Amino acid sequence: ISILTIENKCNQTVWPVIFSWKSQLTTTGFTLRRGEARALQAPSSWYGLISGRTLCSNDSTGNFTCATGDCESNTIECLGSYGWSKVTYVYFRIDYGGTNSHIISLEHGYNLPVMVAPSQSSPTCFSSGCMADLNRTCPDNLKIFDGAKPTSCSSACKQSRTPEDCCTNYFTSKQNCKPTVYTQNFELACPYAYSYPYNDNNSTFTCPNSTNYVITFCPSSIPDIPRSSMAGGKESYVRKLGPILGGIAAVALIIIIVAIVVVVRRRRYSTDENIEAAIMLKRYSYENVKDMTNSFAHVLGKGGFGTVYKGKLPDASGRDIALKILDDSKGNGEDFINELASMSRASHVNIVSLFGFCYEGSKRAIVYEFMPNGSLDKYISQNMSTKMDWKNLYNIAVGVARGLEYLHNSCVSKMCISI
Ligand SMILES: Nc1ncnc2c1ncn2[C@@H]1O[C@H](COP(=O)(O)OP(=O)(O)OP(=O)(O)O)[C@@H](O)[C@H]1O
Numbered sequence: 001i002s003i004l005t006i007e008n009k010c011n012q013t014v015w016p017v018i019f020s021w022k023s024q025l026t027t028t029g030f031t032l033r034r035g036e037a038r039a040l041q042a043p044s045s046w047y048g049l050i051s052g053r054t055l056c057s058n059d060s061t062g063n064f065t066c067a068t069g070d071c072e073s074n075t076i077e078c079l080g081s082y083g084w085s086k087v088t089y090v091y092f093r094i095d096y097g098g099t100n101s102h103i104i105s106l107e108h109g110y111n112l113p114v115m116v117a118p119s120q121s122s123p124t125c126f127s128s129g130c131m132a133d134l135n136r137t138c139p140d141n142l143k144i145f146d147g148a149k150p151t152s153c154s155s156a157c158k159q160s161r162t163p164e165d166c167c168t169n170y171f172t173s174k175q176n177c178k179p180t181v182y183t184q185n186f187e188l189a190c191p192y193a194y195s196y197p198y199n200d201n202n203s204t205f206t207c208p209n210s211t212n213y214v215i216t217f218c219p220s221s222i223p224d225i226p227r228s229s230m231a232g233g234k235e236s237y238v239r240k241l242g243p244i245l246g247g248i249a250a251v252a253l254i255i256i257i258v259a260i261v262v263v264v265r266r267r268r269y270s271t272d273e274n275i276e277a278a279i280m281l282k283r284y285s286y287e288n289v290k291d292m293t294n295s296f297a298h299v300l301g302k303g304g305f306g307t308v309y310k311g312k313l314p315d316a317s318g319r320d321i322a323l324k325i326l327d328d329s330k331g332n333g334e335d336f337i338n339e340l341a342s343m344s345r346a347s348h349v350n351i352v353s354l355f356g357f358c359y360e361g362s363k364r365a366i367v368y369e370f371m372p373n374g375s376l377d378k379y380i381s382q383n384m385s386t387k388m389d390w391k392n393l394y395n396i397a398v399g400v401a402r403g404l405e406y407l408h409n410s411c412v413s414k415m416c417i418s419i
Contacts, residue, residue, distance in 0.1 A: 020046060
C-alpha cells in the first residue's frame with residue numbers, strides 16, 4: 001500500500017481525476033480548493049493515473065464540465081472509460097514486483113504544473129516534476145484558450161495527428177522518432193517529464209514499494225521560461241537574428257540546465273520534508289513506537305479509541321510524549337491519514353500539538369504532546385474541593401472556548417478541517 005496525497009497549491013480550484021486500470025481507489029474525481037489536500041490509499045498492484053481538471057462548473061443543464069481535463073462523465077466523479085485530454089498526467093504503478101514506479105507525462109499535453117515527491121530518496125527515486133508554466137511558453141498553434149486566457153497546451157501529435165509528431169508509420173522506432181520543435185518546448189522546461197514516444201530518458205522513477213507520494217499541483221512559484229522563438233509570426237525577424245539568438249539561446253539553455261540540476265539535487269535531499277509538509281507530521285514505524293514507549297510500559301489511560309501511553313521522542317530532545325495506540329482498526333486508513341493531515345495543520349495554545357503518527361497496516365498510533373496534569377475533566381473533579389475557585393473555572397471555560405472557536409473559524413479558513 002502507498003499513500004498518495006494530492007494537494008492543490010494553485011490559485012484556483014482543481015478537480016483531480018483518478019483513473020485506475022486495476023482496482024479502483026475510493027474516489028475517481030473530487031474537488032480540491034486552493035490549499036486543500038487529500039490522501040488516498042493505493043493498494044498493491046494498483047496501476048492508474050492522476051490528472052487535474054480546471055475551470056469546472058455545472059452547465060445550464062446541470063452537467064459538470066471542465067475547460068481542461070474533462071472526463072466527460074458529466075459529474076465530479078469520473079466513472080467509466082477515459083478519453084485522453086490535453087493535460088499533464090502522472091502515472092503510477094504501485095508495488096509491481098516489489099517496486100513502485102511513476103512517470104510525469106506531457107505526451108498528450110499540459111495544463112498544470114505538477115510535482116511528485118516520494119517519501120524516500122535514491123538516484124531513481126526523488127522529487128521531480130514539471131514546474132514551468134508551459135501554457136505561457138506554448139507555441140501559438142498548440143495553445144488552447146478559455147476566452148482570452150490560455151488554459152492548456154496540446155501535444156503536437158494531438159493537434160496535427162501527423163506520423164512524425166505521433167511517431168507512427170515510418171517514425172515507429174526509437175531511431176526515427178525524434179524530438180520535434182514542439183516536444184523540445186516541453187523537454188527543455190520539464191526534462192524529467194515524458195514528452196514524446198520513446199522519450200524514456202530520465203522519465204521513469206522507481207521507488208521501493210513502501211514509498212508514499214505527495215502530488216502537488218502548482219508546487220511553487222513558476223519559473224519564467226523564455227518564449228520559444230517559433231511562437232508568433234515573427235519568423236523572418238527571427239531568421240535574421242538567428243546566429244545571435246542561437247548564441248543567447250545556447251547560454252540560456254546552459255543556465256536553465258544548471259538551474260534544473262541544482263533544483264533537482266536540492267529536492268533530492270528534501271523529499272522527506274515534502275511529505276511532512278503535506279501531512280506535516282513525522283511517520284514512525286511500529287518498532288519506533290515500541291522503543292518510544294519502552295515496550296508500552298507506562299499506561300496513561302484508556303479512551304474510546306485506544307490506550308494512551310507515556311513515551312519519549314527518539315530525538316536528542318528526549319521530550320515526553322503521549323502515544324495513543326488505536327484499537328486494532330478495521331476502519332478506513334484514508335480517514336485516519338486525512339484526519340491527521342487536517343489535525344496537523346491546527347496550531348493553538350489550547351490544542352495539543354501532534355508530533356507524528358504510525359501507520360503500518362492495522363497498527364495506527366498518534367504521537368502528541370504530553371500533558372503532565374492528565375485530562376482536564378479528571379483534573380477539575382480531583383481538585384474541585386481544593387484549587388478550583390470560580391475564577392479558575394472561568395479561565396478554563398474561556399480557554400476551552402477559544403480552542404473550539406479556533407477549530408471552527410480560523411482553522412477552517414486555513415484548511416485545517418475542510419479535507
Ligand atoms: N496528551 C496526554 N497527556 C497525558 N495524558 C493523556 C494525554 N492524552 C490522554 N491522556 C490520558 O489518557 C486517557 C485517555 O485519553 P483518550 O484521549 O484516549 O480518551 P478520552 O479523553 O476519554 O477521549 P476519546 O473519546 O478520544 O477516547 C485520558 O483520560 C488521560 O488520562
